[in-house]
Amino acid sequence: MSAQQHSINEIEEIELQEWLESLDYVIQSGGPERAKTLLKALQTRAFSEGIQLPFSANTPFINTIHADDQPTYPGSRETERRIKSIIRWNAMAMVVRANKHENGIGGHISTYASAATLYEVGFNHFFRAPSDDFMGDFIFFQGHASPGIYARAFLEGRITANELKQFRHETHPEGGLSSYPHPWLMPHFWQFATVSMGLGPIQAIYQARFMRYLEDRGLKPENNEQVWAFLGDGETDEPEALGAISLAAREKLDNLNFVINCNLQRLDGPVRGNGKIIQELERVFRGAGWNVIKVIWGRDWDQFLAQDKEGLLAKRMMEVVDGDYQNYITRGGAYIRQHFWGKYPQLLKMVEHLSDEQLEKLRLGGHDPEKVYAAY
Template identity: 30%
Template structure:
């Protein structure tokens, strides 16, 4: 049995998240480039989705009836790749090729070369529109697959996101779920103000997103994005509404940028960065992961 298979066989989600977080920081350090904060904040959401909710088969990544997932914040690709590797889409050892010229694992997801990637992303703000198109196509074709899209809270400053937020309820896209990784930091931003969680002002920290999405006609679920029970409950709720309500769902997941590693947690400068050998030792201890498990 491979490592990926043994992990799928009932492994605790927290264990999978720790392992995937180690892959993120270790792989970026090895490749000398990549993003850290966003992949780490999204990791619990990704692991829960891929290991407990999505109807997918790594042996048949192009199954027309599979659920779809779009990582709209494509700069967090190494987080997605780490989960795809653990899920069995390709060997964990392939992560070492991340961002190399001839690799299937580029700095942003590429649906043409990477197994398990449903949409090429990187230009921020476009993923929700693609997801809405997939959800609408499913409706028109009589398919019951569910399309999930993840955006960042900095990303939703893009106007294209809101054009889709407005239109999705008009099309009755109850087979579309948006996950907002509300990690409170972006690469650049205003200085922190009273009420902000971290060392820069939160991109959407002063906006009542629940009221905004509700006003546009969405079903809104607000959760702790690092609480697996809350995550799984929200995913089940969103799935139960598919094909039954005519209303799209948004999960506003309050997370921490750089979660899981002490020196990256809640620090805007670790939006990206390359850990030193000394920092990797700290990360290994934080994640209780042995380097030999790579």
């Protein structure tokens, strides 16, 4: 590199730092809304000068809700953790027992294992039952997570141990449990049939729409019942899962909530390891007009993001593709230190006080009740 080019690079770096410091000052003195106004004005000026900015419906690969904006988590974290652990154990035991007695019965243990926190925060703090003057919230459960829903119902005393023993034998004379949510076979348990062909998501959209329709015509009281649809990232490959999402935005269905568990698992095809499914889905939903809240990193990561003044950690988080993230989970802390943190010396120094075991146990957002609660 020539001396002249080196000098130009230094000037550009100083210029960039001045712009960033100016933005920091605006945020501190005028707040986020003032910063938005200025950034929008800058974008307009750039367009008027013929500068075409690259369009992206994506936000950085970090949590949408800043740690400082999280509400206080209610209830007992320890009690809830204990309950969740019992439910996960019972779900696993039920499925393993069923397969031990009959080969090939199946059961999808991993789906609920990866989504347990998403469901438990909902059950403990958000889902509301019907009453005399309230219809209750409507929950479209991800079908493959049914073992966990059965295990919770058993803990609540709503189904018996004998029924658990007949998992996936719903026609058994003594009573059994259907493989997936099935209101016809279990009318007193399931509200909606979900699973195949993206039925849950598209049903949820139309359920929310016609609830608003009835309210607007005075045929139903406005009680703010919520519709929740739980689905996996693999399920979004079904055309019906995303086929009506523009309707939800057009009708302004603020009574509708999609919870997408991006656990990088698929039954009908390989995980797209060279992409980022969270970013892919964010583009789809934000482009259709949805409010998207990403929960990626648990509170263990807050300290590092707070130190990330130059955005290097956020850059590294965005660089890594899903296949590499899956690899990190199986290779251990030393591998994570070398291949994730080790790309940039500044990041490596950030975690030098942590052991390999501590690095391996840094919690992700979907397993952190505080992050999930803030998003809900």
